[in-house]
């Protein structure tokens with residue numbers, strides 16, 4: 001009998017620590033499948049963030065480095081400059097990438113670092129217990145915006161992909177979602193394409209993945225997927241934001 | 246090889262390249278700017294990479310990535326920039342990565358000034374960043390010694406998988422002296438089979454990491470690092486002793502200050518005052534035993550520590566001599582450099598008090 005569904009070789013066979021319904025696990029799988037398909041596992045070096053995905057080094061079946069909070073793009077730049085023929089990726093949350101690590105991601109993109117960033121936008125800080133992120137939507141209630149995020153005092157949610165797409169060094173930027181099968185398939189294609197762009201040495205690549213955090217959103221997994229679709233997608237439009245020819 | 250006249254900062258950069266360093270990540274700050282400028286020019290010629298980072302924070306994390314990838318790598322900065330690097334330095338120590346960090350110290354606190362100082366001693370030898378760790382801290386007092394210690398520093402870093410710091414000051418960075426770049430014999434170093442180079446299954450999967458969420462595992466990890474520190478203490482501690490054999494007063498100073506003390510010692514000798522010098526070359530590990538030995542001698546009446554700070558190394562001197570002899574301090578700070586006459590006056594004061 002032919003196996004039609006199995007664990008990607010780029011993913012280690014151990015239980016993940018993610019909460020039920022969290023989409024980190026799905027995205028890990030997509031990254032691993034893309035690595036398998038491109039046959040790059042043996043030359044890939046991943047960089048884990050500080051955030052819920054901090055243990056990514058236990059899950060991806062390739063050499064890994066664990067970076068300080070927000071500094072994954074700098075760490076990745078250091079690795080890539082030493083091993084320009086390897087594939088280097090960072091996997092970062094929205095607090096990590098868009099708040100404390102805002103400078104690192106902007107300058108990595110601007111220098112056209114030939115790395116791939118998988119950016120998990122779940123509109124909240126997951127690991128520390130549901131605080132406001134730079135991507136938290138207006139009026140969204142979090143532990144540190146208990147009355148809802150107000151633009152007068154907390155500013156507006158940052159559209160990271162659109163912002164980075166303005167930079168010359170960015171070669172490929174796309175925002176995707178994982179709230180249903182159709183979109184998951186699209187997300188996988190985007191991640192694969194980002195790796196391909198890196199292999200071709202075209203410049204900085206990033207895939208922003210709209211994701212859920214049922215635990216800190218205070219919803220069931222099913223409600224979360226619907227909330228993502230109804231609230232996040234209208235503010236964070238899906239699609240390719242930058243594609244260097 | 247013949248001697249060449251070089252500025253301290255440039256000599257550091259050239260020494261690093263000759264020691265096989267091929268990666269430099271830094272951010273501009275006075276008074277160390279000649280190091281990145283030299284690297285920017287020379288590293289591409291040597292097949293290496295110079296990258297001006299967006300900040301010191303980014304620079305030290307690039308060092309983390311490159312060191313984790315197995316490269317000989319360095320960064321340099323001055324006091325405020327070194328403060329920014331501290332989180333990264335702690336991660337580098339925690340993940341046991343070798344690298345060289347140069348601090349060409351300027352006056353502080355805050356933005357402080359741009360003139361030479363030694364007020365980052367505590368930060369360098371007592372931790373600086375969070376957690377239980379040490380840097381190996383090397384304190385050259387001439388440009389030749391700076392060259393030698395840069396090369397030694399890379400080897401120490403690789404041998405023990407620990408970050409090494411060269412603690413200079415604005416004076417050493419800016420002045421010119423003749424130096425010789427000798428063919429150096431590198432130490433026998435262990436292979437970097439732990440580095441992330443892409444995993445083909447021919448070794449364990451490489452994971453560069455400082456997170457150990459289980460407290461017992463973390464304690465074991467820290468204990469392992471501290472066993473390494475015991476080895477470093479036993480093997481790498483360095484100090485220069487000068488005229489201590491019949492000294493009544495032993496002055497202690499490092500780096501630039503030790504040079505000025507030597508001038509004061511000559512003036513003292515002309516007056517018939519017997520002054521010795523202990524010059525720690527490794528600030529961590531601190532040459533505690535050297536101080537203990539001399540503190541036991543009857544002819545030594547007192548110790549005087551001279552620093553370009555409000556008194557930082559003096560704490561380690563006092564601790565080392567353990568109350569056996571009085572421990573005095575004289576310092577200038579903020580970028581003010583003590584002059585030999587003032588040091589001599591201080592020596593006479595200490596001697597008068599102990600006569």
Ligand SMILES: Cc1ncc(C[n+]2csc(CCOP(=O)(O)OP(=O)(O)O)c2C)c(N)n1
Pocket residue numbers: 050051052053069092093094095096097120122124125126127128133
């Ligand atoms: C310098 C520093 N500041 C703060 C923290 C605490 N911290 C850990 S994870 C995190 C937020 C992570 O949120 P995000 O990047 O959105 O990822 P998620 O957990 O949602 O996947 C924070 C603030 C830290 N580890 N280091």
